[in-house]
Amino acid sequence: MGPLEGIRILDLTQAIAGPYATKLLSDHGADVVKIEHPDRGDVSRRMGPFPDDVPHRDRSGMFLELNTSKRSVTLNLKTATGRDILGRLAQQADLVIESFRPGVIEGLGLGSGRLEELNPRAALVSVSNFGQFGPYRDFEVDDMLAYAMGGVLSITAEWGREPLKIATYAPFFLAGGVVAAFTLGALRGSQTSGAGERVDISLHDILATSMDRGGTNLAAYEYSGSLYFQRQESARSTALPMGVYPATDGYVHVICAPMWWDRFCNMIGRPDLIEDEHLAPNLLNVDYAPEIDAVFYPWLLERTKQEIMEAGQAQGLPVSAINTTADVANDPHLAARDFFHDIEMPGGGAVGLPGFPFRMHGTPGEMRPAPALGEHTVEVLTERLGYSKQDVAVLAQRGVV
Amino acid sequence: MTTDQPRSLPLDGVRVLSQAIVWAGPFGSMILADLGAEVIEIESIRHMSPTRGSYRQMPPELMDGQTGAIYLNRDGSEGFWNRNSGFNFAKRGHQSVTVDLGSDDGRELFYGLIREADVFIENNAADVVDNLGISWEALSAINPRLIMVRFPGFGISGPYEHFKGFGATMESVIGHTMLRGYRDSDPSQTPAIYHGDPNAGAHVATAVQIALIARERTGEGQLIEMSQAEAVIHHTSYDLIDYQMNGRSNAHWGNRHPSMAPYGVFRCAGDDRWLALAVPSDEAFARLCDVMGQPELASDERFAGAAARYGHQDELEPIIEAWTGQHGDRDLMHRLQAAGIPAAEVVHQAEMFDDPHLLARDFFIEVDHPDAGVRRHPAPMARFERMPLTPVRGPAPTLGQHNEDVLMGILGISRERYEELERDQVIGTVYTEDADR
Numbered sequence: 099m100g101p102l103e104g105i106r107i108l109d110l111t112q113a114i115a116g117p118y119a120t121k122l123l124s125d126h127g128a129d130v131v132k133i134e135h136p137d138r139g140d141v142s143r144r145m146g147p148f149p150d151d152v153p154h155r156d157r158s159g160m161f162l163e164l165n166t167s168k169r170s171v172t173l174n175l176k177t178a179t180g181r182d183i184l185g186r187l188a189q190q191a192d193l194v195i196e197s198f199r200p201g202v203i204e205g206l207g208l209g210s211g212r213l214e215e216l217n218p219r220a221a222l223v224s225v226s227n228f229g230q231f232g233p234y235r236d237f238e239v240d241d242m243l244a245y246a247m248g249g250v251l252s253i254t255a256e257w258g259r260e261p262l263k264i265a266t267y268a269p270f271f272l273a274g275g276v277v278a279a280f281t282l283g284a285l286r287g288s289q290t291s292g293a294g295e296r297v298d299i300s301l302h303d304i305l306a307t308s309m310d311r312g313g314t315n316l317a318a319y320e321y322s323g324s325l326y327f328q329r330q331e332s333a334r335s336t337a338l339p340m341g342v343y344p345a346t347d348g349y350v351h352v353i354c355a356p357m358w359w360d361r362f363c364n365m366i367g368r369p370d371l372i373e374d375e376h377l378a379p380n381l382l383n384v385d386y387a388p389e390i391d392a393v394f395y396p397w398l399l400e401r402t403k404q405e406i407m408e409a410g411q412a413q414g415l416p417v418s419a420i421n422t423t424a425d426v427a428n429d430p431h432l433a434a435r436d437f438f439h440d441i442e443m444p445g446g447g448a449v450g451l452p453g454f455p456f457r458m459h460g461t462p463g464e465m466r467p468a469p470a471l472g473e474h475t476v477e478v479l480t481e482r483l484g485y486s487k488q489d490v491a492v493l494a495q496r497g498v499v
Numbered sequence: 500m501t502t503d504q505p506r507s508l509p510l511d512g513v514r515v516l517s518q519a520i521v522w523a524g525p526f527g528s529m530i531l532a533d534l535g536a537e538v539i540e541i542e543s544i545r546h547m548s549p550t551r552g553s554y555r556q557m558p559p560e561l562m563d564g565q566t567g568a569i570y571l572n573r574d575g576s577e578g579f580w581n582r583n584s585g586f587n588f589a590k591r592g593h594q595s596v597t598v599d600l601g602s603d604d605g606r607e608l609f610y611g612l613i614r615e616a617d618v619f620i621e622n623n624a625a626d627v628v629d630n631l632g633i634s635w636e637a638l639s640a641i642n643p644r645l646i647m648v649r650f651p652g653f654g655i656s657g658p659y660e661h662f663k664g665f666g667a668t669m670e671s672v673i674g675h676t677m678l679r680g681y682r683d684s685d686p687s688q689t690p691a692i693y694h695g696d697p698n699a700g701a702h703v704a705t706a707v708q709i710a711l712i713a714r715e716r717t718g719e720g721q722l723i724e725m726s727q728a729e730a731v732i733h734h735t736s737y738d739l740i741d742y743q744m745n746g747r748s749n750a751h752w753g754n755r756h757p758s759m760a761p762y763g764v765f766r767c768a769g770d771d772r773w774l775a776l777a778v779p780s781d782e783a784f785a786r787l788c789d790v791m792g793q794p795e796l797a798s799d800e801r802f803a804g805a806a807a808r809y810g811h812q813d814e815l816e817p818i819i820e821a822w823t824g825q826h827g828d829r830d831l832m833h834r835l836q837a838a839g840i841p842a843a844e845v846v847h848q849a850e851m852f853d854d855p856h857l858l859a860r861d862f863f864i865e866v867d868h869p870d871a872g873v874r875r876h877p878a879p880m881a882r883f884e885r886m887p888l889t890p891v892r893g894p895a896p897t898l899g900q901h902n903e904d905v906l907m908g909i910l911g912i913s914r915e916r917y918e919e920l921e922r923d924q925v926i927g928t929v930y931t932e933d934a935d936r
Contacts, residue, residue, distance in 0.1 A: 163733070342685075
């Protein structure tokens with residue numbers, strides 16, 4: 099059930115970006131049939147984390163997170179029968195999305211020309227690290243390396259230190275969200291024109307463009323000859339607090355623009371400083387920062403990070419607790435909003451997954467557990483292609499499914 | 500170059516009103532406009548769009564510093580808001596109309612536009628729409644087919660609903676800052692990354708299109724809400740799930756990976772040059788040792804096998820860095836890639852305008868802006884074969900550039916009324932002297 103009910107997607111992506119994109123569609127009701135290798139399955143089945151650190155292909159945290167509400171069909175695409183079945187599934191799909199190495203899809207019989215014959219209205223979205231053409235097309239990278247080549251890693255560093263990556267797999271989650279948006283565009287375009295669509299998406303292009311610091315910084319450089327975000331010795335360019343400060347139980351992050359001086363003074367209970375003759379006229383002068391810190395630190399060191407966040411936010415200052423993963427899992431706001439979504443794992447037990455990234459009030463989605471490897475092979479082949487259960491058993495014996 | 504010639508695009512016929520501001524909003528509205536939606540930026544001459552600028556008169560100190568880098572030639576003179584690189588990059592192909600939502604006249608004009616719109620996206624602070632009389636309840640009563648996306652930092656319910664949040668705020672609260680710190684430091688050395696912004700924008704563009712499909716069936720619009728913080732929590736799911744499954748609260752990963760070693764960023768010859776390296780298997784490690792000219796390392800008992808390597812990273816990393824330090828980053832990337840080892844130069848953004856791969860892919864497009872001239876920007880992030888998304892529809896709008904087209908064209912107000920609105924400073928093309936943020 100969901101707003102995309104009835105839309106059929108043949109999903110040949112694996113790992114992070116492609117599956118995150120199709121998860122946004124399957125969680126909103128699209129029928130996403132995920133094709134996996136009969137022995138190995140999606141690489142994310144081996145990424146973990148695993149309950150009690152025991153590897154199990156149906157209990158890998160990354161697979162469980164990225165493949166909710168999908169159906170898993172195993173298919174050996176090295177066999178002619180496997181490719182034939184793939185073609186027949188493509189015939190019935192509104193959209194085919196794949197993340198093979200460039201060129202592989204042609205060998206599977208779904209490349210340019212061939213898919214049009216089978217299904218002229220279908221869109222084909224190809225997701226790859228560097229796109230379908232270009233000198234780095236066949237380079238081997240993972241999320242950190244693509245992020246490095248997209249330029250943003252070069253400035254995520256403390257002055258004089260090595261560049262510092264972002265969370266494991268995070269760059270490809272970001273790219274996956276963008277892939278989802280353009281995939282829906284391809285779906286709409288192909289359906290209105292009736293002429294299909296072919297889309298080449300490079301994760302590297304996305305990371306270089308993205309507005310964390312990618313496209314914004316390139317635009318600034320083009321306009322002024324300087325990057326907007328650079329490595330900085332200190333995040334501070336005025337006298338006002340900016341950056342990381344201690345609390346009794348950890349750290350907080352503080353942003354205070356000059357126009358918020360009154361909010362800051364009220365936060366620390368010093369409204370008398372708002373019109374202070376010494377400080378108030380010099381807020382843009384970073385030399386005055388130590389004097390402001392001298393009144394700020396004693397106040398901070400009597401409070402927890404949560405208390406500081408709440409005091410700052412009560413004044414309209416963007417002050418935040420620097421939460422640990424444990425804090426996040428137990429955060430009162432996320433709990434009040436029922437964000438985490440408990441799903442059953444194959445083989446027993448449940449895990450709380452991050453919930454819907456957006457909430458559709460009129461046509462809500464539904465998040466169902468990710469499939470065990472090949473869980474829906476019989477179901478899909480009998481329902482879609484008219485095979486009998488015995489036929490599928492024979493295919494299994496022959497190593498096709 | 501840009502062109503106005505008519506052609507088909509995937510979101511043809513979809514009209515989007517946008518109050519989508521720094522930087523989550525522009526990333527979302529850019530994707531929608533690149534896909535062909537008619538996006539109308541709802542602005543005001545009395546309140547500065549933070550995407551254009553935060554001060555009516557730009558303080559010279561700021562123009563000489565970081566802020567100035569955003570503006571064409573660091574020029575803070577009158578009209579600087581039309582020469583903001585970030586706005587002009589992301590708001591390409593948009594239209595701009597100024598209606599002062601704080602006035603009754605302006606609100607009526609906005610209601611009129613809502614009647615003619617398919618979508619309204621906004622990421623104002625959570626209380627703004629109620630204060631301006633443009634809540635979902637008010638707008639859906641005017642147009643039941645409207646799709647409205649609200650995406651303030653923390654959503655529209657819960658104890659943090661009214662919290663102010665920028666990128667750095669969000670990544671702290673959702674645990675990303677703590678996860679990605681240097682291994683030997685507290686979080687004060689962890690630079691902000693603003694990852695939540697583009698992520699939120701991409702999800703807005705996704706949500707809008709799902710709702711358009713839903714509307715074809717139901718005939719009705721709907722409210723979509725997004726907490727930017729929740730949307731970006733997925734990016735830390737590896738660690739969150741590890742906590743859920745195993746009770747581990749990971750922190751300060753530095754550049755290490757949960758299972759691969761060696762893995763990280765290694766200093767190369769030259770100033771601030773680095774190689775990012777990810778070695779996924781014993782075979783790849785053996786090839787790395789060959790390229791390094793130290794094949795014996797592959798059978799060293801400290802490094803033979805994934806688990807041994809992972810346990811001895813502190814010893815392995817200096818050996819690798821002693822080697823990378825002798826070589827150029829790009830040279831090493833090519834040599835290691837030729838040997839099938841995942842390696843990447845840490846590209847400096849200023850050099851990307853000459854990057855051979857990006858140039859081969861026409862990554863940069865030129866857009867001719869009336870106040871900023873011909874400038875290069877990243878192209879739409881997907882290459883469509885049947886309905887190419889380039890050239891983009893046009894440059895970003897100057898403030899109020901499309902007042903006439905929109906108010907007289909779409910709403911059909913008279914010339915006389917238009918001039919009256921101008922006189923009353925409900926609409927205009929220059930910020931009022933006392934415009935605030």
